[in-house]
Amino acid sequence: MSKSLTVNKSKLVGAPTWAAAAIAVLLAGCSVNPVQLSQDEIAQRVTNDQTQMYKDQVPLGGPISYSDALARALKYNLDYRLKMMESSLARGLLDVSAADMLPKLVADAGYNERNNDSGGISVGIEDRVVSLRPSTSEERSHYYGRATLSWNALDFGLAYFRAKQAADEVNIAEERRRKILQNIVQDVRNAYWRALGAQRLLAEADQLSTRIDDALGKSREAERAGVLPPTQGLAYQRALLDAMTLVNAKRQEMQFAKRELAALMSLPPGTEFTLVDKPEDRLAPAALDIDKLERSALENRPELREEDYKARVGINETRKQIAALFPSLNLYAGPRYDSNSFLYNSNWADAGLSVSMDLFRLAAIPAINRTNEARKRTDEARRQALAMAVITQVRVSVERYKLAVVDQELAAESSRVDQRLASVSRAGSSNRLESELETLRTDSRALVSRFQFATAYAATQASYARVLNSVGIDLLPDTVTGTDIPTLASAIDKSLLEGEKMVFVQTAATQALSRPIAVRVVNLPAGVGEPAVRSAVERIVARNDLRTAQGSDALVLTLSFERVDSRATARAQWRVTLAEPGGRQLLSQSYVSFLPDTPSERSLGAFAEAAALSVISDVRRLARESASVAQKP
Numbered sequence: 001m002s003k004s005l006t007v008n009k010s011k012l013v014g015a016p017t018w019a020a021a022a023i024a025v026l027l028a029g030c031s032v033n034p035v036q037l038s039q040d041e042i043a044q045r046v047t048n049d050q051t052q053m054y055k056d057q058v059p060l061g062g063p064i065s066y067s068d069a070l071a072r073a074l075k076y077n078l079d080y081r082l083k084m085m086e087s088s089l090a091r092g093l094l095d096v097s098a099a100d101m102l103p104k105l106v107a108d109a110g111y112n113e114r115n116n117d118s119g120g121i122s123v124g125i126e127d128r129v130v131s132l133r134p135s136t137s138e139e140r141s142h143y144y145g146r147a148t149l150s151w152n153a154l155d156f157g158l159a160y161f162r163a164k165q166a167a168d169e170v171n172i173a174e175e176r177r178r179k180i181l182q183n184i185v186q187d188v189r190n191a192y193w194r195a196l197g198a199q200r201l202l203a204e205a206d207q208l209s210t211r212i213d214d215a216l217g218k219s220r221e222a223e224r225a226g227v228l229p230p231t232q233g234l235a236y237q238r239a240l241l242d243a244m245t246l247v248n249a250k251r252q253e254m255q256f257a258k259r260e261l262a263a264l265m266s267l268p269p270g271t272e273f274t275l276v277d278k279p280e281d282r283l284a285p286a287a288l289d290i291d292k293l294e295r296s297a298l299e300n301r302p303e304l305r306e307e308d309y310k311a312r313v314g315i316n317e318t319r320k321q322i323a324a325l326f327p328s329l330n331l332y333a334g335p336r337y338d339s340n341s342f343l344y345n346s347n348w349a350d351a352g353l354s355v356s357m358d359l360f361r362l363a364a365i366p367a368i369n370r371t372n373e374a375r376k377r378t379d380e381a382r383r384q385a386l387a388m389a390v391i392t393q394v395r396v397s398v399e400r401y402k403l404a405v406v407d408q409e410l411a412a413e414s415s416r417v418d419q420r421l422a423s424v425s426r427a428g429s430s431n432r433l434e435s436e437l438e439t440l441r442t443d444s445r446a447l448v449s450r451f452q453f454a455t456a457y458a459a460t461q462a463s464y465a466r467v468l469n470s471v472g473i474d475l476l477p478d479t480v481t482g483t484d485i486p487t488l489a490s491a492i493d494k495s496l497l498e499g500e501k502m503v504f505v506q507t508a509a510t511q512a513l514s515r516p517i518a519v520r521v522v523n524l525p526a527g528v529g530e531p532a533v534r535s536a537v538e539r540i541v542a543r544n545d546l547r548t549a550q551g552s553d554a555l556v557l558t559l560s561f562e563r564v565d566s567r568a569t570a571r572a573q574w575r576v577t578l579a580e581p582g583g584r585q586l587l588s589q590s591y592v593s594f595l596p597d598t599p600s601e602r603s604l605g606a607f608a609e610a611a612a613l614s615v616i617s618d619v620r621r622l623a624r625e626s627a628s629v630a631q632k633p
Contacts, residue, residue, distance in 0.1 A: 057266070058485050065276040067489040067496070069192050069265060073184050075488060076266040103151040111143040142340040150332035154323070161320035168309040168316070175302040175309070178474060182302070186469045188264050190462040194257030196275045197454025201447065205251050208440075208447055212244050215440050236437045243444030250451035257458075290398060293471055297394045298387055301472035307383040314379055318372040325365065327357040390470070397466040404456070404463040411449070411456035418442070418449040419540070420613040424593060426606030450543070514623035516549035517541050520558040521608065528601050533559075536605035540612045546623060552581055555623060559608055564592060574611035578619055586622050589615050 057076055064072075119136030123129070216237055223233035262271060298304060333351035340346065425442040468475060475496050519541065521534045537559060538548045556579045564571040571592060578587035591611035612619075 057268075060267075060271070060273050063274045063276045064265075065278075065489070066189070066192050067492045068485065069261060069275075070185065070188050070492050071485050071488040072265040072267075073188050074181070074492075075485065103149060105147065105149045107145075107147040109143065109145040111141075113141045116140070137340075137342045139340050139342060142338060144336075144338040144340075146334060146336045148332055148334035150330060152331075153329040154326060155328075157323040157326070158320055161316045161323065164316045165313050165320075168313045171309045172306050172313075175306040178472075179302040181474070182469050182472065184264065185475050186462075186465040188261065189465040190458065191257045191261040191264060192275065193461040194254050194455070194458040195261050196277065197451070197458055198251065198254035198258060199275055200277060201450055201454060202251065202255070204447060204450075205247055208247060208444060209244060211440055212240050212444070215437055216240055219437065239441050240437065240444070243441055243448070246448045247444060247451070250448060250455065254451065254454065254458075290395065293394050293398065293467070294391050296473065297390050297471045300474075301390050301470075303386055304383065304390060304472075307379070307386060311376075311379045311383070314375045318368065318375070321364075321368050321371075325361050327355050330354045330356075390472075393470040394467075397463065397470040401460070401463040401467050404460040408453070408456040408460045411453040415446070415449040415453040416544070416613050416616060418446040419543070420610045422446040423540075423606045423609035423613060426602065426609075514546060514620065515626045516547040516551060516554040517619065517623065518550050518554040518556050519548060520556060521561075522558065523561045524604065525561065528604050532601045533605045533608050537608050537612045540609050540616065541619075544613075544616045544620060546616075546620060555580065555586070555619075555626065557612070557619065559611060561604070572607070574608060576611055576615050578615075578622060580626075586626075587615060587618055589618075591615075 117136040117140060118138045119134055121130055121134050122132040124131055219228070219233050219237050219240070222228045223230060228236070262273070267273070331351075331353050333349070335347070335349045337347050422439070422442040422445070425439045519534050519537045521530050521537065524530055524533060537557070541548050541557070556577075558575075558577045558579070560575040560577075562573050562575060564573050573590050573592040576587070576589050576591060577585055579585045591614050593607055593610065
């Protein structure tokens with residue numbers, strides 16, 4: 001018997017040594033070295049990302065309007081998608097936190113196996129005499145199962161406050177989504193109008209570039225042939241190159257906006273698209289109600305609402321810390337089963353109640369109170385600082401908008417003056433090279449001015465977008481998932497109108513309505529075709545954001561040619577009138593200028609352009625006023 005016990009003990013002593021050796025070998029085999037990604041894995045990742053970025057996009061079906069651009073940006077913009085996913089994640093975490101408040105039902109089962117019998121003997125306490133022989137009440141092999149339903153009051157309280165915090169985290173994620181959405185609206189408005197300005201002027205810029213290239217070639221030939229002095233020829237070339245440089249710089253600056261707009265809409269690289277060319281939107285007046293704007297910003301800005309929710313998260317954190325000081329009350333009950341045949345009852349049920357408390361945590365109450373007060377003061381200071389920053393943004397954005405409106409009016413007037421100068425230069429030009437080069441120079445300057453006006457108008461739109469963004473009003477509908485682009489664009493149009501009314505200014509997204517203009521040209525000299533001159537005037541009307549049409553509701557713009565008696569020079573005038581279809585005259589003005597002795601279609605067309613430009617501001621005003629009167633009931 002003793003020998004057998006000795007053998008077993010030696011086996012037990014050697015077992016840890018072998019176990020330790022086996023564990024050491026296993027750990028050595030499980031060592032991991034850093035492995036870099038292969039080029040194929042990187043290429044596959046890039047391919048998958050590119051596929052996912054442009055997956056399920058609706059192909060372009062025609063020119064893109066402003067609301068279409070916003071709809072695509074809202075539906076496909078990756079930043080907005082990310083915020084939507086973060087919002088969904090926060091809602092999922094809220095569901096998990098809510099599940100923590102439920103009672104716990106734990107079911108477990110197991111199997112026990114041992115190589116000898118468990119058991120023991122009883123020894124008398126006083127005399128240390130063995131009173132029972134060795135016995136066991138457990139089989140060497142048996143299995144068991146049990147289910148326990150328990151509820152802990154302290155865990156429930158902590159889970160409740162965690163769920164409240166998770167709910168506020170959902171609200172925070174929603175406010176961040178709103179901020180991204182508002183930024184998208186601002187960026188799309190900025191890029192759209194700059195891209196539209198570039199689209200309008202690109203064809204003219206290409207035509208002018210071709211004319212300048214031809215003029216440069218003629219100038220160089222004239223210089224080599226001795227027709228022009230070298231200094232004069234080089235001066236003309238330099239002037240033309242300077243003009244072309246300005247045109248190219250403006251064109252590139254505004255064309256880049258088209259790529260920005262494509263990126264905002266998440267279009268695949270290289271996708272070509274055109275924008276809907278419509279009359280420019282009528283912007284709100286620069287005089288805005290600052291007090292109402294500031295109050296609206298303090299009520300609606302996502303950043304301030306986020307701070308409100310963060311403050312609630314902090315309050316619930318304090319409550320959670322205080323709740324953790326209370327005693328832990330645990331209730332439990334459940335059925336039990338054990339296959340041990342020595343048990344008198346192999347099936348039974350039990351229930352119980354336990355209370356526990358960490359008394360040392362009571363000493364943390366003063367620290368918790370101090371932390372709570374410090375958190376409140378910090379949240380208050382941060383919110384007030386942010387509120388001041390928001391008010392500053394509103395005031396600065398309004399001032400920038402006022403300046404942008406002034407710059408736009410100045411750019412518009414400069415553009416009209418340069419267009420008139422170009423028209424006068426063309427009207428008085430001859431076939432001489434110097435005259436042609438001067439005409440090109442004025443045409444280049446006029447085109448640069450139009451680029452500058454388009455840039456100024458886009459800057460005004462961007463400044464207005466900053467006002468809307470600083471106020472924090474949602475200008476887009478909340479529901480976008482599963483909505484097709486046309487339906488979403490229509491909803492955006494309505495939402496823009498309703499949202500901008502809350503900014504306490506005249507709606508900026510309302511298209512500037514105006515009556516169409518029907519052009520008439522009469523009393524032309526013999527040999528001059530009416531269609532060519534009328535086309536030149538219609539081109540000026542269209543350039544200045546008015547529609548030309550021959551309908552019954554169109555205002556009639558009539559240019560009547562008249563010669564003016566002069567002994568020294570050839571002078572002529574256009575009698576310009578604007579009248580209602582019924583004949584009521586709205587405008588009458590004369591425009592006098594000098595003409596060549598034998599006027600051509602080109603010179604008369606340019607002369608008519610200058611005459612139309614001299615009254616175009618009044619024509620635009622009267623066309624819009626007339627449209628407004630016609631709309632009134």
